Amino acid sequence: MSVSIKDIAKKVNRSITTVSRALNDYDDVSPETKQLIVETAKEMGYFPNTFAQRLQKQKTETIGLVIPTFSPRFSDPFFSELLAGIGNKAADLGFDLLVSTRSPGPQEIETYKKLIDGRRVDGVIVVRTRKQDARIEYLLENDFPFVAFGRTDLENGYSYVDEDGSFGMQLIADHLASLNHRLIACILPPHNLTFTQKRLDGLRNGLANHDIYLQEDYIKWGDLTQRSGYELGGILLDLKERPTAIAACNDLMAFGAMSAAQERGLEVGKDVSITGFDDIPMSEYSHPALTTVNQPVYQIGAMVCEMLIKIIRDEINETQKVLLKPKLVIRQSTGFNHSKIY
Amino acid sequence: MSVSIKDIAKKVNRSITTVSRALNDYDDVSPETKQLIVETAKEMGYFPNTFAQRLQKQKTETIGLVIPTFSPRFSDPFFSELLAGIGNKAADLGFDLLVSTRSPGPQEIETYKKLIDGRRVDGVIVVRTRKQDARIEYLLENDFPFVAFGRTDLENGYSYVDEDGSFGMQLIADHLASLNHRLIACILPPHNLTFTQKRLDGLRNGLANHDIYLQEDYIKWGDLTQRSGYELGGILLDLKERPTAIAACNDLMAFGAMSAAQERGLEVGKDVSITGFDDIPMSEYSHPALTTVNQPVYQIGAMVCEMLIKIIRDEINETQKVLLKPKLVIRQSTGFNHSKIY
C-alpha cells in the first residue's frame, strides 16, 4: 500500500509527531532532522492522505457547485466559461471543486443537503438564482457559507455577485431607440429566474424613457436555449405587425432568433435587428456578429470563488454585494430602421 | 457542533458499535433497537461524516475529471454536455465528481498527481486524448483506475470509449463527393490530438475512394474555437482557387468558417459547402443548419463514467474498448457544386 507518516517515522527513528511537525515546517524540529525527514519522505514517495487530514482538521478545503442542467442535452457555453473561472481560481487557492449536475426540482435540493450535511464541502456557489430560491433559504437556515451568482427576491444576509441586468437592458433599449426602432419584441428566460425580471424591467423602463411601450403580445418566454429562441423568434416574426427589433435575453436565444429570421429571408441587422445578452465568445463570430451586452463570466466565476474562499477562511465577515455594470457591445446584428413608424 | 454516532449511542444507551451496525442494517441488532436507533438518528439530525467513512473504508467514492481548458476564455458547449453526462451518471451511482480545469502543460500533470497521490479519487476520466499522452502514461505506470474518452498512439492496456472519427470523416467525404465537390479543404484540430489524425485519415481515404486528393495547402490547423474557424476559413476562401467545400473537424470551427463565408457574400450550402463534426445542439439552429457528424456526447459521458465506476468496484476486469459508429446528419450547409471541375 502507500507510505504513511508512520513508515517514515520508523525509517528515520523518530516519533510520528516529529515527522508530522517536520513536514509541516514547525520550528521545534532541528534543521538536520527536518531535512532528513523531508528527504526520506520524498524518496519513499510519501503523500499525505487527504481524508485523514480533513478528518483531523475538520475542514474539507473543497467547495461545491451544483450546475442546474435544464435539459438532458445540456450544452451551454456560458457555463463552461463560468466553470473555468471558478475552477482555476479554486485550484490557485488550493481548493478542490466538487461539481454536481442536477436539473432543478426535488433532486436538486437533496444534492445540496448531501453536500452540506455530509460535510463534504466547506461552502457552495449558487448559480442561476431564482426569485424564490429554496437553495438559498436552506443555506441561510443552516448558516452554511455560500456565495451566489445572482440575486433573489430576498436580497439580504448573504454575499453575491451579479451583473446589473436592468442597466444592461437599458443600454439595449437606448441603442434600439437610437436606431429608430419602435416596434420592439423580446424573448425572455423563464419567469422564476431573478434576472428575467431585472432584464425585463430594464428593457421596459429604458424604452419608456423614449416613450416606447412594450406590448404584451411581443413578450415571449423561452428557456435560454437556441431552440427556444428559434421557435419564439419565428412566432414573433410571423405576427401580422412584425417587430423591427427583437431583444433576446441571452446570446443563445438570440442566435436562434437570427436563424429564424434568416430562414424567412430577412437580413439581420437590416430588415430586423436582434440583440443578445452575455457576449459569449461565439457572438463575435456569428453572422452577422451579434450586438449584445458583455458580462465578464470568467472573471465573475473567479470573483465568486475567491469571495467564498475568503468567507470560509474568515477573512471576510460582512456580507458583500457586488453589482457589475455591464457594457454594450455593438456589432452587426442591429441597424437603422427605415420602415414607417406607428 | 454536529451529531455523531457517539451522541446517538449515549442517548439510546447502546455502544457505538451497535449504533453503527444498526444504521448499516446489520442483522445482529434486534429489530427494536434498530428502529429506535434509526429514529433517534433522524430526530437528532444525524449525518455520517463522509471523511471519517472514507478514511476507514479506504475508498473515496469520488471520481476525478480534469477538463483541458485551452484558452482562458474557455467556452465549449461540447464539454458542458459531456460534463452533464458524466455528472448525472456519477450521481446516480452514488459517486462524487471532482472537477479541475487546467490548460494542458506542466500544471496539468501536477493536477493529476495531486488527485492520485493524495488519494482524493478512486479513478479518473481522461478526455481529449493526445497521440503521446503523458497523463495516460502516468496513470498506467501507477496502475490507477481510469477510462479515456479517446484513443492514443499506445492503444493497449486501458479501457476507452471513442467515436470512429475516421469513419465519420469518410461519411463526410462520400457526401461531399456525391455533391460533385472536388476542390475540398479542411480545418483540423491541433496536431497532437489523436482524433485529428483519425479524422484527417478518414477524410483523405474517403476522398481517395472517389479519386479526389487533398492538397496540402488546403489543409489548415486550428484550435477548435469558432475564432480559429473564422480566421482559417477566411484564408481558405481567399485562395485564388477557392475550395468549393470546407470540412471542419468540429462544429465550432465550422460555424466560424460559415461566418467567414457569409462575410464574403457567399451563400453557404450553395456557393460553398461547409461541414462540421460533433452535432452539438446549436448546429441544428444555425443558419444554414449545419451538415455534421453526430456524436452522442451526453451518452458517451454517461458510458465512460459507468465503465470507470464498474472498474473501481471490480465488476469488470478485462479492458474494454468501445468504438462508436457515428452518423452523418445532412442539413442545409452543404449543397450540389455547379462550378466547373478541374
Add this chain to the structure above:
DNA sequence: GTTGACAACCAAAACGTTTTGGTTTATACT
C-alpha cells in the same frame, strides 16, 4: 444438567493525520 446454537450486544483496534501537553537534555545566568 451439560452442550450447542443463537440472538444481541460491545470493547478495542484500525484508518492516517494533527494537536496538546508534556519530558529530556544542554546551555546560560546568577
Add this chain to the structure above:
DNA sequence: AGTATAAACCAAAACGTTTTGGTTGTCAAC
C-alpha cells in the same frame, strides 16, 4: 551549585467512522 531558558523531541488523545473478535444470556436438544 542551583536555577532558568531554550532546543529537540515524543506519547497519547483526538477527529468519526467501521470492523474484528469477542462476551453474555437464553433456550432447545440430548
